[in-house]
Amino acid sequence: MAAKAKAKATATKKTKAKKRSSSSARQSAVDSQFRNFTPYQPKKSEQYMNDAQLAHFRDILNNWRRELMEEVDRTVHHMQDEAANFPDPADRATQEEEFSIELRTRDRERKLIKKIDQTIDRLDQEDYGYCDTCGIEIGLRRLEARPTATQCVDCKSLDEIKERQIHG
Numbered sequence: 001m002a003a004k005a006k007a008k009a010t011a012t013k014k015t016k017a018k019k020r021s022s023s024s025a026r027q028s029a030v031d032s033q034f035r036n037f038t039p040y041q042p043k044k045s046e047q048y049m050n051d052a053q054l055a056h057f058r059d060i061l062n063n064w065r066r067e068l069m070e071e072v073d074r075t076v077h078h079m080q081d082e083a084a085n086f087p088d089p090a091d092r093a094t095q096e097e098e099f100s101i102e103l104r105t106r107d108r109e110r111k112l113i114k115k116i117d118q119t120i121d122r123l124d125q126e127d128y129g130y131c132d133t134c135g136i137e138i139g140l141r142r143l144e145a146r147p148t149a150t151q152c153v154d155c156k157s158l159d160e161i162k163e164r165q166i167h168g
Contacts, residue, residue: 037063040140048137049129058123060147065116068109075106112148119148131155 040056079099086092122128129138133155142149151159 037144039144042140049126053140054123054126054128057128057143057147058120060144061116061120061123064147065113068113071109072106075102078102115148
């Protein structure tokens with residue numbers, strides 16, 4: 001009987017801790033450097049993808065990458081700290097499912113980090129900001145919305161239409 005009470009108290013503490021951590025995660029998303037960057041204000045007759053613009057996007061990408069890496073570190077620590085062998089199979093299953101979702105999210109972020117690294121390489125090669133398909137300028141606002149974009153809006157829309165026709 002005492003073991004059940006202790007397990008329930010532990011579960012209650014963990015639930016409260018999760019609520020605090022999800023609240024702080026929401027807060028950190030609001031405070032995120034990537035979401036709170038200052039949009040680039042181009043000057044009149046300024047050349048597209050000049051040094052100032054390249055530096056602006058490099059900062060955005062580096063901050064985004066740093067935030068994702070911090071999330072990876074938080075996940076590792078969370079999984080190490082929260083790993084417990086619950087006596088109740090339902091509690092174990094819940095914990096395993098939470099870990100599974102977290103790992104899936106981190107896997108997606110790992111792929112995104114790789115894409116960010118490729119984009120930073122494009123910046124270094126001065127090949128950033130131009131559509132891979134047609135070669136025109138992607139545009140500052142689109143790149144600020146999606147810094148890893150490799151296609152202009154028109155080419156990306158055509159690709160999505162083709163994909164829907166092929167895959168239904």
